[in-house]
Amino acid sequence: xxxxxxxxxxxxxxxxxxxxxxxxxxxxxxxxxxxxxxxxxxxxxxxxxxxxxxxxxxxxxxxxxxxxxxxxxxxxxxxxxxxxxxxxxxxxxxxxxxxxxxxxxxxxxxxxxxxxxxxxxxxxxxxxxxxxxxxxxxxxxxxxxxxxxxxxxxxxxxxxxx
Amino acid sequence: xxxxxxxxxxxxxxxxxxxxxxxxxxxxxxxxxxxxxxxxxxxxxxxxxxxxxxxxxxxxxxxxxxxxxxxxxxxxxxxxxxxxxxxxxxxxxxxxxxxxxxxxxxxxxx
Numbered sequence: 001x002x003x004x005x006x007x008x009x010x011x012x013x014x015x016x017x018x019x020x021x022x023x024x025x026x027x028x029x030x031x032x033x034x035x036x037x038x039x040x041x042x043x044x045x046x047x048x049x050x051x052x053x054x055x056x057x058x059x060x061x062x063x064x065x066x067x068x069x070x071x072x073x074x075x076x077x078x079x080x081x082x083x084x085x086x087x088x089x090x091x092x093x094x095x096x097x098x099x100x101x102x103x104x105x106x107x108x109x110x111x112x113x114x115x116x117x118x119x120x121x122x123x124x125x126x127x128x129x130x131x132x133x134x135x136x137x138x139x140x141x142x143x144x145x146x147x148x149x150x151x152x153x154x155x156x157x158x159x160x161x162x
Numbered sequence: 163x164x165x166x167x168x169x170x171x172x173x174x175x176x177x178x179x180x181x182x183x184x185x186x187x188x189x190x191x192x193x194x195x196x197x198x199x200x201x202x203x204x205x206x207x208x209x210x211x212x213x214x215x216x217x218x219x220x221x222x223x224x225x226x227x228x229x230x231x232x233x234x235x236x237x238x239x240x241x242x243x244x245x246x247x248x249x250x251x252x253x254x255x256x257x258x259x260x261x262x263x264x265x266x267x268x269x270x271x272x
Binding site for chain 2: 018021022071072075078079082083086089090091092093094095110111113114115117118120121122123125132134136138141
């Protein structure tokens with residue numbers, strides 16, 4: 001019953017919170033937001049292919065904090081690179097072999113890579129096994145791949161267990 | 163107290179402004195398309211982040227209540243920015259744009 005009414009509880013929660021943030025916290029908007037949070041996921045259900053279950057919420061919070069911290073520190077590094085001599089940059093295309101198998105988790109990983117300065121995910125292979133990344137300044141390919149795997153891919157794998 | 167908040171707001175605006183500027187400088191002076199792609203994705207994280215933080219602090223102080231609307235801007239930006247960067251990169255690979263000669267690795271055929 002519960003799972004039929006709320007197929008994606010996290011999406012519903014996110015919608016409800018967005019509605020409240022957008023319109024201010026009040027009883028009226030709380031109720032209206034609740035209705036929308038139930039109706040919208042039901043209406044858009046066909047557009048959400050198997051979203052993986054969230055297994056580990058504390059790890060997700062940790063992951064979000066790590067990503068924010070990385071964005072701040074890496075921004076400073078990249079700012080220095082941009083203001084320095086462009087000749088010194090060592091740009092590279094890197095292929096990252098994926099361990100994640102789920103589309104949603106791969107999307108999260110690719111977005112994280114794009115948001116953290118210094119790397120942009122450019123493409124994902126047809127078979128979803130490789131991610132193409134462009135790096136602004138790469139020292140060592142193996143090191144970059146290992147760092148992304150350890151810092152972002154492993155936590156995502158544990159969060160969604162896929 | 164007013165002055166402390168004023169100082170924090172100014173600092174946040176400055177940090178945001180500086181990083182947005184650096185992003186734009188990157189857009190102007192980096193040598194090829196793929197490198198320039200890094201500029202805007204930077205500006206949209208810390209640049210906008212700093213500005214949002216300043217706005218959040220200022221209005222929360224002025225209204226004497228926590229104002230969190232700005233958080234939505236950050237949320238939507240974090241969802242959309244990587245998608246646009248991905249589409250730009252795909253388009254660039256499709257058109258086989260020139261990249262700096264010393265770029266290691268190669269883009270995929272589209």
